[in-house]
Amino acid sequence: MSESHDRPCALVTGATSGIGAAFAHRLAQEGFDLILHGRRQQALTDRAKNLESMYGTSVEIIIAELSRGDEIRKVEERISSLDRLDLLINNAGYWEPGLFWEHAPDCLEAMIMVHNVAPVRFIRAALPRMLERDKGDIINVSSAGAYFNMVTLENYGATKAYLISFTESLHVALMGTAIRVQALTPGLTVTEFHSRLGADFTKEQRTWMHPEEVVQESLRALGKGRVVCIPGLRRRAIVKLASMLPRFVYYRVMKSIGEKVKRRWDEIEKNKRLPSRQMHLPAESSG
Numbered sequence: 001m002s003e004s005h006d007r008p009c010a011l012v013t014g015a016t017s018g019i020g021a022a023f024a025h026r027l028a029q030e031g032f033d034l035i036l037h038g039r040r041q042q043a044l045t046d047r048a049k050n051l052e053s054m055y056g057t058s059v060e061i062i063i064a065e066l067s068r069g070d071e072i073r074k075v076e077e078r079i080s081s082l083d084r085l086d087l088l089i090n091n092a093g094y095w096e097p098g099l100f101w102e103h104a105p106d107c108l109e110a111m112i113m114v115h116n117v118a119p120v121r122f123i124r125a126a127l128p129r130m131l132e133r134d135k136g137d138i139i140n141v142s143s144a145g146a147y148f149n150m151v152t153l154e155n156y157g158a159t160k161a162y163l164i165s166f167t168e169s170l171h172v173a174l175m176g177t178a179i180r181v182q183a184l185t186p187g188l189t190v191t192e193f194h195s196r197l198g199a200d201f202t203k204e205q206r207t208w209m210h211p212e213e214v215v216q217e218s219l220r221a222l223g224k225g226r227v228v229c230i231p232g233l234r235r236r237a238i239v240k241l242a243s244m245l246p247r248f249v250y251y252r253v254m255k256s257i258g259e260k261v262k263r264r265w266d267e268i269e270k271n272k273r274l275p276s277r278q279m280h281l282p283a284e285s286s287g
């Protein structure tokens with residue numbers, strides 16, 4: 001990407017598909033130059049070319065497996081080298097079905113690397129320049145799962161809850177500057193998040209949000225200075241309701257819903273060819 005000083009620049013992690021791709025599309029439309037991160041080189045290259053030809057935006061791509069420290073540092077070094085970064089979106093993420101003790105310890109650690117270590121290091125790399133310019137926005141894509149201590153969300157939900165707490169603390173620390181931060185907590189959204197695990201939720205997806213709607217709500221909330229954005233009225237109501245339940249009732253509800261989800265995923269796993277447990281083990285190298 002050629003660094004032009006008059007166009008804003010945004011870096012989006014996990015921009016190959018879903019919410020990250022929708023952010024990339026929307027920001028290109030709004031005149032941003034982009035640095036897009038992902039793991040699938042071809043898909044990301046195609047997306048970059050498409051955005052360049054549609055909007056005349058300049059797009060750089062970075063391929064990195066964010067469960068690996070050396071690959072996280074590749075992105076981090078690029079961020080540190082930037083003269084300007086107007087918007088950093090930590091979006092890359094995934095979920096794996098199964099109970100905490102069924103996952104390999106390395107898989108559990110890999111998720112913490114992707115959801116927490118990478119965003120922390122990227123924000124730490126971006127902030128000095130943002131503070132110098134007194135300009136910059138940061139969006140951390142968490143999940144509504146952060147609010148629900150549901151069976152199968154033990155590690156995932158905790159990594160996403162970390163992002164909310166971290167973002168709110170950053171907001172407090174940055175008050176008095178022009179830097180805005182947001183924790184975005186989408187609920188079920190039609191992306192490759194579930195389909196890449198071999199699930200077909202075509203029927204259920206009729207009630208899910210679309211990534212463009214999530215992006216729309218996030219950017220609108222950022223404009224209004226909202227620190228935590230839960231897209232969708234119904235989802236906001238569910239989160240609120242869950243927080244009002246007596247804790248012992250809440251735990252039972254989480255157990256019961258989570259077990260239903262688990263049974264559904266056990267069925268999906270039985271029927272598919274690829275063993276998903278191996279999908280997110282740190283890869284040797286991804287280019």
Ligand SMILES: NC(=O)c1ccc[n+]([C@@H]2O[C@H](COP(=O)([O-])OP(=O)(O)OC[C@H]3O[C@@H](n4cnc5c(N)ncnc54)[C@H](OP(=O)(O)O)[C@@H]3O)[C@@H](O)[C@H]2O)c1
Nearest residue numbers: 014016018019038039040066092093143188189191192193
């Ligand atoms: N969809 C939902 O229902 C939902 C709900 C709540 C929260 N979220 C959150 O939304 C964010 C975006 O997910 P999505 O729904 O848009 O799913 P998606 O379509 O599967 O996109 C996930 C993105 O993250 C990247 N990614 C995944 N694992 C990675 C790793 N180990 N290292 C580097 N990059 C990795 C993927 O890269 P490649 O494709 O190149 O591998 C892809 O670009 C995630 O943080 C997710 O937790 C999603």
